[in-house]
Amino acid sequence: MLDNFQILVAAPVFNVQLLLNGVLVGAVFALAAYGLALVWGVTNVKNLAQGDFVMLGGYLGYELAKHGIHPLVTVIPVAVLMYAFGWIVYKLVISRVIQRELFTSLLATFGLAIVMQQSMNLIFGPEVRTAESGFNTRELFDGLVTVTDIRMISFVLCGVLALVLVLFMKRSRMGQAIRATAQDARAARVMGVDTERVYAFTFSLNAAICGVAGVLISMIWVLQPFYGIAYSVRAFVIVTAAGLGNLPGVIVMALGLGAIEQYSGFVLGAQFQQATVVGLLVLVLVWRRLLLQRHRQALQ
Amino acid sequence: MTKNSLILHCAILVSGIVAPLLFPGLVFQFAMLWIMILFALTWDVLGGQMGYNSLGNILFFGFGMYICAITQIGMFYDVGKYTAAFGAIKVDFTDQQYYLGLALGLVFAALASVVVAAVLSWVLFGLRGPYFAIGTLGAALAAAELTGSWNYVGGGGGISMPVFPGEPGARSLFFYSLCMLLTIVCYLFLRWLYQTRFGMALNAIRDDEDKAEAMGLHTNRYKMMAWSISAFFLGIVGGLFGNMTGFIEPMEVAYPTLTFGIFMVAMTLLGGKGTLWGPIIGAVLFHVLKEVTWTYLLGWQYVALGLLIIVNVVYFQQGIMGWMQEKWPERFGLVVDRAPGGAAPEDAQ
Numbered sequence: 001m002l003d004n005f006q007i008l009v010a011a012p013v014f015n016v017q018l019l020l021n022g023v024l025v026g027a028v029f030a031l032a033a034y035g036l037a038l039v040w041g042v043t044n045v046k047n048l049a050q051g052d053f054v055m056l057g058g059y060l061g062y063e064l065a066k067h068g069i070h071p072l073v074t075v076i077p078v079a080v081l082m083y084a085f086g087w088i089v090y091k092l093v094i095s096r097v098i099q100r101e102l103f104t105s106l107l108a109t110f111g112l113a114i115v116m117q118q119s120m121n122l123i124f125g126p127e128v129r130t131a132e133s134g135f136n137t138r139e140l141f142d143g144l145v146t147v148t149d150i151r152m153i154s155f156v157l158c159g160v161l162a163l164v165l166v167l168f169m170k171r172s173r174m175g176q177a178i179r180a181t182a183q184d185a186r187a188a189r190v191m192g193v194d195t196e197r198v199y200a201f202t203f204s205l206n207a208a209i210c211g212v213a214g215v216l217i218s219m220i221w222v223l224q225p226f227y228g229i230a231y232s233v234r235a236f237v238i239v240t241a242a243g244l245g246n247l248p249g250v251i252v253m254a255l256g257l258g259a260i261e262q263y264s265g266f267v268l269g270a271q272f273q274q275a276t277v278v279g280l281l282v283l284v285l286v287w288r289r290l291l292l293q294r295h296r297q298a299l300q
Numbered sequence: 301m302t303k304n305s306l307i308l309h310c311a312i313l314v315s316g317i318v319a320p321l322l323f324p325g326l327v328f329q330f331a332m333l334w335i336m337i338l339f340a341l342t343w344d345v346l347g348g349q350m351g352y353n354s355l356g357n358i359l360f361f362g363f364g365m366y367i368c369a370i371t372q373i374g375m376f377y378d379v380g381k382y383t384a385a386f387g388a389i390k391v392d393f394t395d396q397q398y399y400l401g402l403a404l405g406l407v408f409a410a411l412a413s414v415v416v417a418a419v420l421s422w423v424l425f426g427l428r429g430p431y432f433a434i435g436t437l438g439a440a441l442a443a444a445e446l447t448g449s450w451n452y453v454g455g456g457g458g459i460s461m462p463v464f465p466g467e468p469g470a471r472s473l474f475f476y477s478l479c480m481l482l483t484i485v486c487y488l489f490l491r492w493l494y495q496t497r498f499g500m501a502l503n504a505i506r507d508d509e510d511k512a513e514a515m516g517l518h519t520n521r522y523k524m525m526a527w528s529i530s531a532f533f534l535g536i537v538g539g540l541f542g543n544m545t546g547f548i549e550p551m552e553v554a555y556p557t558l559t560f561g562i563f564m565v566a567m568t569l570l571g572g573k574g575t576l577w578g579p580i581i582g583a584v585l586f587h588v589l590k591e592v593t594w595t596y597l598l599g600w601q602y603v604a605l606g607l608l609i610i611v612n613v614v615y616f617q618q619g620i621m622g623w624m625q626e627k628w629p630e631r632f633g634l635v636v637d638r639a640p641g642g643a644a645p646e647d648a649q
Contacts, residue, residue: 046430048434093610096614097613102429103429104613104617106433108613110355110562111607111609112610114602114605114606116606118600122599122600122603229441233441240431269449275446281438281442282423282435282438285424285434285438288427289423289427
């Protein structure tokens with residue numbers, strides 16, 4: 001453990017490698033976290049199946065790519081399919097728990113997560129998979145730092161998608177309706193916004209975003225039916241630390257989380273990577289608690 | 301205690317004693333049934349009575365299991381060497397060593413779980429509602445990951461537990477009676493607890509925590525004690541379960557967040573949370589259903605479990621007890637024990 005740390009100090013170029021990997025993967029975390037924050041803010045449903053949506057998107061892309069389509073192109077059909085899937089899930093489950101107490105929606109999405117990961121395990125098999133994108137690997141700093149082209153492409157794609165989403169939220173009629181509903185659903189209804197449609201659209205849009213994130217993950221990292229929960233936890237860490245409706249915060253946290261994971265994986269060993277994510281979740285929640293405590297003391 | 305409820309309690313007690321003698325092949329299943337009832341009862345202390353829905357109560361189960369194992373082995377051998385050999389070296393425990401180790405192990409498991417609950421409650425009870433659920437889930441997942449990467453206790457490879465000195469038949473009966481005894485003690489304790497001022501305080505926290513605090517209740521103290529009570533029983537049952545299975549490892553046996561951890565919640569919700577008998581009915585129904593149908597589902601068991609949770613939460617949230625109370629409120633009044641369905645599933649074994 002200390003040896004690995006000394007390597008980092010002695011050869012600073014490894015830091016570049018870890019940071020680069022972390023930031024490039026973190027961009028995908030940002031997509032999933034943004035989707036979570038969107039649904040959370042608009043419908044107040046905390047979607048514990050977020051990571052399983054990501055995995056499902058990845059598997060759909062993987063299966064489509066088997067039929068000769070380039071994995072990168074599958075982003076579009078997967079987004080459409082996941083949109084439809086999200087809509088069905090919304091109509092069957094989410095629409096019935098929106099008005100209930102919060103734990104109901106949490107548990108319902110937890111049940112959904114179990115159903116999704118177990119079904120994926122049965123349908124696609126428990127093996128770890130990666131979609132072959134066929135791009136080159138670049139070497140920087142005389143071959144000490146390597147970076148695959150597909151990671152760069154996915155990073156750019158995440159940026160473009162984020163930009164499109166921001167513009168959509170700001171400019172389009174539906175985007176305005178979504179923001180109005182998030183601010184005050186009742187007032188939005190009074191002003192003639194069909195909030196039921198907004199909820200359905202938001203949840204489906206989230207599923208589509210997750211689908212895109214999943215396709216990117218399938219190319220730059222690995223797919224496995226039970227890895228979904230790690231993405232759910234990551235999304236929660238990011239959103240809880242950044243706060244709702246704070247897009248720059250979500251991006252910074254996501255990239256930072258990616259880097260922290262890479263560092264802990266390198267310094268502590270790969271088996272601690274998962275533990276780091278979960279540990280960070282607990283830490284972020286504790287930090288929130290301390291903030292709240294200060295807030296409470298101020299009231300006394 | 302009214303006459304009917306006395307008869308009901310006696311019937312359950314008698315069937316609990318007679319069942320393993322009548323069906324010696326199913327003793328392990330019966331012991332699991334008691335454990336499931338205990339799971340649901342302890343989950344309901346927080347989830348039902350106090351309104352804090354924990355998804356990570358399984359943490360105390362696994363923690364107790366490991367503490368018990370370490371005590372049992374560590375009293376006579378070096379734990380690091382024992383686990384490093386992965387059961388390859390034959391180590392024998394004399395009868396006296398075994399029982400003494402087990403007894404002390406269970407005591408330590410209970411105490412250590414209470415300590416962990418007290419520490420964690422300082423951290424996690426500042427969180428409310430869904431944050432608490434996610435925080436406890438995170439804590440349980442983290443505990444599993446950390447135990448899995450700790451080589452002293454065998455890491456992901458696990459520990460083989462000391463072998464019970466008697467015959468196999470005596471072994472299962474021995475652990476069956478301990479599980480039954482523990483669950484009955486837990487039931488009686490909770491039954492008494494819910495009638496005291498402490499129980500009222502828990503309900504007050506559930507109904508409105510801010511008001512309860514404004515009325516002068518030290519809510520944090522109550523929350524910590526309630527969780528410690530859950531942890532106490534879960535720690536002991538964890539130690540027992542570890543000895544029953546004979547082999548423990550972090551992911552599937554000690555911290556099974558997605559099986560036992562979620563069964564607790566599903567059983568309590570099925571039976572009706574916030575009642576004394578709801579968790580018991582839910583646990584019996586769930587366990588019997590699960591054991592009967594599990595093998596016929598051909599790998600789709602967990603999908604069915606997830607669907608059960610969704611349907612339960614979305615369409616049948618009040619649970620069986622809640623439904624019965626809605627349907628025949630005059631039969632319940634204040635005494636919940638007289639549930640007409642209370643005895644039926646128990647006899648059905």
